[in-house]
Amino acid sequence: MSETTAAEAKDVVGSEDPRAYLWEMLRAGWRFSALYAFVELDLAGWLRDGPLTVAELAERAGLDRSALARLLRTSAGSGLVRTLRDGDAPVRYVLTDVGHTLRGDVERSMRSVVIPQGAPDFLEAMGSLDEAVRNGKSPFAARFGSMYGYLASHPDARHHFDAHMATRSRTIAEATVAAYDFSGIGTIADIGGGVGTVLATVLEATPDARGLLFELEPVIAAAAGFLAPRGLTDRCELVVGDFFKAVPTADAYVLSNIVHNWNDEDALTVLHNVRAAMPDHGRVLLLDILLPEDDRPHLGKELDMRMLALYDGARERTESEYLGLLTQADLRPNRVIELPYALSLIEALPR
Numbered sequence: 001m002s003e004t005t006a007a008e009a010k011d012v013v014g015s016e017d018p019r020a021y022l023w024e025m026l027r028a029g030w031r032f033s034a035l036y037a038f039v040e041l042d043l044a045g046w047l048r049d050g051p052l053t054v055a056e057l058a059e060r061a062g063l064d065r066s067a068l069a070r071l072l073r074t075s076a077g078s079g080l081v082r083t084l085r086d087g088d089a090p091v092r093y094v095l096t097d098v099g100h101t102l103r104g105d106v107e108r109s110m111r112s113v114v115i116p117q118g119a120p121d122f123l124e125a126m127g128s129l130d131e132a133v134r135n136g137k138s139p140f141a142a143r144f145g146s147m148y149g150y151l152a153s154h155p156d157a158r159h160h161f162d163a164h165m166a167t168r169s170r171t172i173a174e175a176t177v178a179a180y181d182f183s184g185i186g187t188i189a190d191i192g193g194g195v196g197t198v199l200a201t202v203l204e205a206t207p208d209a210r211g212l213l214f215e216l217e218p219v220i221a222a223a224a225g226f227l228a229p230r231g232l233t234d235r236c237e238l239v240v241g242d243f244f245k246a247v248p249t250a251d252a253y254v255l256s257n258i259v260h261n262w263n264d265e266d267a268l269t270v271l272h273n274v275r276a277a278m279p280d281h282g283r284v285l286l287l288d289i290l291l292p293e294d295d296r297p298h299l300g301k302e303l304d305m306r307m308l309a310l311y312d313g314a315r316e317r318t319e320s321e322y323l324g325l326l327t328q329a330d331l332r333p334n335r336v337i338e339l340p341y342a343l344s345l346i347e348a349l350p351r
């Protein structure tokens with residue numbers, strides 16, 4: 001190891017003892033398993049209305065009292081719950097602010113974010129990452145085919161996927177409207193827009209614009225239910241379609257978390273279809289994580305391991321890789337705006 005690399009590695013490790021760093025990584029896995037059990041058993045839901053003793057919670061949720069006591073003790077160590085002590089009375093557990101985000105009935109719930117990380121089919125694929133590195137193929141895809149095919153035949157997983165994206169995308173959408181001026185754009189199309197979280201936020205911030213949500217069939221049905229209570233039904237057209245075939249005409253195209261799901265060839269097909277449909281004054285707004293070119297630890301690099309295990313061909317990319325794809329699709333990258341949460345917005349215009 002060169003001197004520079006050793007020094008950088010020490011920065012990353014944050015410890016003089018390299019073994020201690022590896023123990024931290026192992027513990028993160030154990031903590032995650034406890035978090036998954038906490039969420040899968042919906043302990044946050046059971047604790048929603050106030051503190052309970054282990055016996056009360058075990059009785060109500062139908063769980064093993066002794067094992068539950070151990071899980072709660074660990075969850076207190078992770079900050080999901082804390083103990084309330086009152087003399088000799090049995091300890092009661094109460095949700096912390098973090099624990100409350102794991103309830104299924106709160107805005108931006110983290111429940112559906114956690115569940116797909118630990119659900120057996122997904123976890124098995126993550127556990128076979130070595131396989132992916134041996135043969136370059138996603139172990140999940142080898143077993144189930146494409147992720148979106150899997151989701152089409154597993155409605156529960158589709159529900160969690162959509163809710164996960166909605167939680168993540170609300171944050172993305174708010175950062176986007178704070179950083180980008182959508183005023184003056186007639187129709188904004190969200191291609192593969194999920195249930196419409198990003199588009200709804202953009203339309204709410206841009207009262208004169210109209211929206212077009214382009215998605216696969218089952219998602220469009222869920223999108224109708226998402227947009228109606230927000231009073232956006234009249235301002236937003238819902239279009240079922242396949243972005244590998246064609247997309248409708250619009251003045252701006254949002255592609256949020258789309259390109260990273262596909263290999264270069266497929267990503268280029270989508271971008272070419274957008275380019276073919278867009279008018280001369282049109283623009284593409286691509287939202288994705290941009291990987292740093294250096295060795296620093298980065299959310300995108302870790303997420304890329306999930307892409308490798310779960311999707312055939314999906315990958316996180318650097319800025320220059322994204323700019324290269326846009327250029328190949330006959331688009332001219334115009335500016336890159338950094339957003340919070342490691343995300344960026346790339347604006348591209350027709351060449």
Ligand SMILES: C[S@@+](CC[C@H](N)C(=O)[O-])C[C@H]1O[C@@H](n2cnc3c(N)ncnc32)[C@H](O)[C@@H]1O
Pocket residue numbers: 148165166169191192193194195197198214215216219241242243244255256257258261
């Ligand atoms: C990672 S999600 C991103 C959702 C949304 N843009 C967001 O940022 O929250 C990718 C979306 O692409 C949609 N999708 C996948 N294949 C598609 C296709 N061939 N045509 C249209 N949409 C597709 C999926 O249903 C899914 O909602």
